[in-house]
Amino acid sequence: MDFPVLRQIVLDCTDARALAEFYRRLLGFRYRPGDEPPAPGEPDPAGQDWLVLLDADGRLRVAFQQVIELPEATWQAGPRPQQLHLDLTVPTPANLDVQHERALALGARLLRDRSDDPEEPLRVYADPAGHPFCIFVAGAT
Numbered sequence: 001m002d003f004p005v006l007r008q009i010v011l012d013c014t015d016a017r018a019l020a021e022f023y024r025r026l027l028g029f030r031y032r033p034g035d036e037p038p039a040p041g042e043p044d045p046a047g048q049d050w051l052v053l054l055d056a057d058g059r060l061r062v063a064f065q066q067v068i069e070l071p072e073a074t075w076q077a078g079p080r081p082q083q084l085h086l087d088l089t090v091p092t093p094a095n096l097d098v099q100h101e102r103a104l105a106l107g108a109r110l111l112r113d114r115s116d117d118p119e120e121p122l123r124v125y126a127d128p129a130g131h132p133f134c135i136f137v138a139g140a141t
Contacts, residue, residue, distance in 0.1 A: 007060055008052065008060040008061055008062060008063050009061070009062050009063070009084075009086070010062075010063040010064070010065055011062065011063070011064055011065070011127075011129070011131055012065050012067045012070050013064055013065070013066065013067065013070060013129040013131075014066070014067060014068070014069065014070050014129065015066075015128075015129070016047050016048070016049070016050065016051050016064040016065065016066040017037065017044055017047030017051065017064075018128060018129075019064050019127065019128060019129050020035075020047075020051040020053060020062075020064045021037070022106055022107055022108075022127055022128050023053060023062055023064075023127070024053055025106050026102065026103060026106055026108075027053070027055075027061075027062075027088070028056070029053035029054060029055055029056075029061060029062070030053065030054055030056075031051065031052070031053060031054070032051075032052040032053070032054055032060070034046065035051045035052055035053075047066075048066055049065075049066050050063060050064070050065055050066070051063065051064045052064075070129065070130075072126070072129075072130030073126075073130055073131065073132055075111060075124070075126070075132045076111070076112065076124075084131075085131065085132040085133055085134060086131075086133040086134070087133070087134050087136070088133060088134065088135045088136075089135070089136055089137070089138035090135060090136070090137055090138070091137070091138065092137060093115065093121050093137055095137070096115055096121055096122075096123065096135060096136070096137055097115070099135050100115070100123055100135070103123075103125055103135065107127075107128040108125040108126065108127055108128070108133075109125060109126045110123060110124075110125055111124040111125055111126055111132060112124040120136055120137065121136060121137045122134055122135070122136035122137070123135055123136070
Protein backbone atom coordinates (compact mmCIF):
# COMPACT_ATOMS: atom_id res chain seq x y z
CA MET A 1 0.00 0.00 0.00
CA ASP A 2 1.23 3.48 -0.83
CA PHE A 3 0.96 6.26 1.72
CA PRO A 4 1.19 10.00 1.40
CA VAL A 5 4.49 11.50 2.51
CA LEU A 6 4.59 14.28 5.08
CA ARG A 7 6.30 17.12 3.23
CA GLN A 8 6.55 19.77 5.94
CA ILE A 9 4.73 21.43 8.81
CA VAL A 10 3.15 24.78 7.90
CA LEU A 11 2.54 27.49 10.47
CA ASP A 12 0.15 30.35 9.73
CA CYS A 13 1.43 33.71 10.97
CA THR A 14 0.93 37.42 10.53
CA ASP A 15 4.68 38.00 10.02
CA ALA A 16 6.13 35.11 8.02
CA ARG A 17 9.65 36.52 7.91
CA ALA A 18 9.87 37.12 11.66
CA LEU A 19 8.56 33.66 12.52
CA ALA A 20 10.79 31.96 9.93
CA GLU A 21 13.78 33.79 11.40
CA PHE A 22 12.83 32.66 14.91
CA TYR A 23 12.69 28.98 13.92
CA ARG A 24 15.71 29.25 11.60
CA ARG A 25 17.82 30.45 14.49
CA LEU A 26 16.25 28.14 17.11
CA LEU A 27 16.64 24.97 15.02
CA GLY A 28 19.74 25.80 12.97
CA PHE A 29 17.84 25.46 9.68
CA ARG A 30 18.42 27.40 6.47
CA TYR A 31 16.11 28.97 3.93
CA ARG A 32 15.07 27.23 0.76
CA PRO A 33 16.90 28.89 -2.15
CA GLY A 34 15.02 32.05 -3.08
CA ASP A 35 13.45 32.47 0.38
CA GLU A 36 16.46 34.17 2.01
CA PRO A 37 15.87 37.61 3.53
CA PRO A 38 16.49 40.53 1.20
CA ALA A 39 19.25 43.08 1.75
CA PRO A 40 18.39 45.72 4.37
CA GLY A 41 15.95 48.28 2.97
CA GLU A 42 14.93 46.08 0.03
CA PRO A 43 11.35 44.80 -0.42
CA ASP A 44 10.57 41.28 0.83
CA PRO A 45 7.88 39.83 -1.46
CA ALA A 46 8.59 36.23 -0.38
CA GLY A 47 8.26 37.25 3.27
CA GLN A 48 4.74 38.49 2.57
CA ASP A 49 3.51 35.13 1.35
CA TRP A 50 5.27 31.81 1.96
CA LEU A 51 8.71 30.85 3.32
CA VAL A 52 10.31 27.43 3.74
CA LEU A 53 13.13 26.22 5.98
CA LEU A 54 15.35 23.23 5.22
CA ASP A 55 17.36 21.07 7.58
CA ALA A 56 21.11 20.44 7.20
CA ASP A 57 20.40 17.64 4.70
CA GLY A 58 18.28 19.94 2.52
CA ARG A 59 14.94 18.36 3.50
CA LEU A 60 11.87 20.55 3.78
CA ARG A 61 10.94 20.92 7.44
CA VAL A 62 8.86 23.98 8.29
CA ALA A 63 6.98 26.49 6.16
CA PHE A 64 5.40 29.80 7.12
CA GLN A 65 2.25 31.08 5.48
CA GLN A 66 1.35 34.75 5.81
CA VAL A 67 -2.23 35.40 6.94
CA ILE A 68 -4.01 38.66 7.68
CA GLU A 69 -5.14 37.74 11.17
CA LEU A 70 -4.35 34.93 13.58
CA PRO A 71 -5.79 34.82 17.09
CA GLU A 72 -3.17 33.56 19.53
CA ALA A 73 -3.78 30.16 21.11
CA THR A 74 -4.77 30.33 24.76
CA TRP A 75 -2.87 27.22 25.84
CA GLN A 76 -3.39 25.45 28.26
CA ALA A 77 -6.98 26.57 28.79
CA GLY A 78 -9.15 29.19 27.16
CA PRO A 79 -11.36 29.83 24.17
CA ARG A 80 -8.72 29.15 21.45
CA PRO A 81 -7.03 25.73 21.69
CA GLN A 82 -3.54 25.23 20.35
CA GLN A 83 -4.67 22.79 17.62
CA LEU A 84 -1.04 21.86 16.86
CA HIS A 85 2.31 22.15 18.58
CA LEU A 86 5.90 21.19 17.85
CA ASP A 87 7.86 18.78 20.05
CA LEU A 88 11.59 19.50 20.12
CA THR A 89 13.98 17.27 22.05
CA VAL A 90 17.39 17.51 23.69
CA PRO A 91 19.49 14.70 25.17
CA THR A 92 20.09 15.98 28.72
CA PRO A 93 18.66 18.34 31.37
CA ALA A 94 21.75 20.53 30.93
CA ASN A 95 20.91 20.86 27.22
CA LEU A 96 17.35 21.74 28.20
CA ASP A 97 18.64 24.65 30.25
CA VAL A 98 20.87 25.87 27.42
CA GLN A 99 18.01 25.72 24.90
CA HIS A 100 15.70 27.44 27.39
CA GLU A 101 17.99 30.47 27.45
CA ARG A 102 18.32 30.42 23.65
CA ALA A 103 14.56 30.18 23.12
CA LEU A 104 13.90 33.12 25.44
CA ALA A 105 16.67 35.21 23.84
CA LEU A 106 15.13 34.54 20.40
CA GLY A 107 11.70 35.76 21.54
CA ALA A 108 9.90 32.70 22.90
CA ARG A 109 7.66 33.10 25.95
CA LEU A 110 7.66 30.44 28.67
CA LEU A 111 4.18 28.97 29.26
CA ARG A 112 4.99 26.05 31.57
CA ASP A 113 8.09 24.82 33.33
CA ARG A 114 8.37 21.13 34.23
CA SER A 115 12.15 21.06 34.01
CA ASP A 116 12.31 19.44 37.46
CA ASP A 117 10.17 16.43 36.39
CA PRO A 118 12.44 13.39 36.98
CA GLU A 119 10.79 11.30 34.26
CA GLU A 120 10.46 13.86 31.46
CA PRO A 121 11.95 17.30 32.07
CA LEU A 122 10.14 19.72 29.79
CA ARG A 123 9.27 23.34 29.12
CA VAL A 124 6.41 24.66 27.03
CA TYR A 125 6.77 27.96 25.17
CA ALA A 126 4.89 30.20 22.78
CA ASP A 127 6.80 31.28 19.70
CA PRO A 128 6.63 34.97 18.69
CA ALA A 129 3.35 34.32 16.83
CA GLY A 130 1.84 32.53 19.84
CA HIS A 131 2.14 28.90 18.60
CA PRO A 132 2.95 26.58 21.51
CA PHE A 133 6.01 24.33 21.29
CA CYS A 134 7.79 22.05 23.76
CA ILE A 135 11.43 21.36 24.41
CA PHE A 136 11.99 18.24 26.48
CA VAL A 137 14.59 15.66 27.39
CA ALA A 138 13.93 12.61 25.24
CA GLY A 139 14.45 9.11 26.53
CA ALA A 140 15.79 6.24 24.48
CA THR A 141 12.48 5.72 22.65
